[in-house]
Amino acid sequence: MPPTLELRINGQLRSVAAEPDRPLLGVLRDELGLTGSKYGCGEGQCGACSVIIDGMAARSCVVRLRAVADREITTIEGLEADDGTLHPVQQAFLDCDALQCGYCTSGMIMAATVLLQDDPNPTPEAIAKALDRNLCRCGTYPQIVAAIRQAADRMNGGDQ
Incomplete structure (x- = not known):
């Protein structure tokens, strides 16, 4: 069984059982149901999978979970205001x-x-x-x- 990692995503602490070397994109989409970030090239070249990590744009297809355990991750879903107003x-x-x-x-x-x-x-x-x-x-x-x-x-x- 993979270890449980805690990730801060869209202002919420989320626990996920996943290998630390797994790409962030797969966990966002497959385990957490955050499907706004898209799988494009899988090599960090096209930008379809971009998220914001600690205020900087990052390609989630090449970012490993171990690199983001203590960082703030914002996905496209996290830009919308609590009342549903779009960014x-x-x-x-x-x-x-x-x-x-x-x-x-x-x-x-x-x-x-x-x-x-x-x-x-x-x-x-x-x-x-x-x-x-x-x-x-x-x-x-x-x-x-x-x-x-x-x-x-x-x-x-x-x-x-």
Whole structure:
């Protein structure tokens, strides 16, 4: 039987019986039912599995459980407010039609959320740099950039 590990996910302490070398993504999806992070490449290259760990975007397909036992993990499910209100980045993605197939969407939103925490008014160039390792197979990049700009404006008190 694998050891029981305690993980802090979306503000809650969760116990899971899993091997310490197991990728975080599998535990999130298979054991904890948090399916917003997607399995894309399995090599940390596409960004579909991105989560936030201690305020930084991370590829959960290559992060091992042993590396996150004492850290704060936020998944796409954890961005929504307790009352069901979407995070401004999530809402902007909907408003700007910044998704087609939706496979990259959670990873893009997580990367954008970290960007806006660090740079509340990013330029289009800063947005492109922050997302340069997140792949959108549908080519929805112009709408994604527009959504991030809209979210930044709203988070800065504009266009409520």
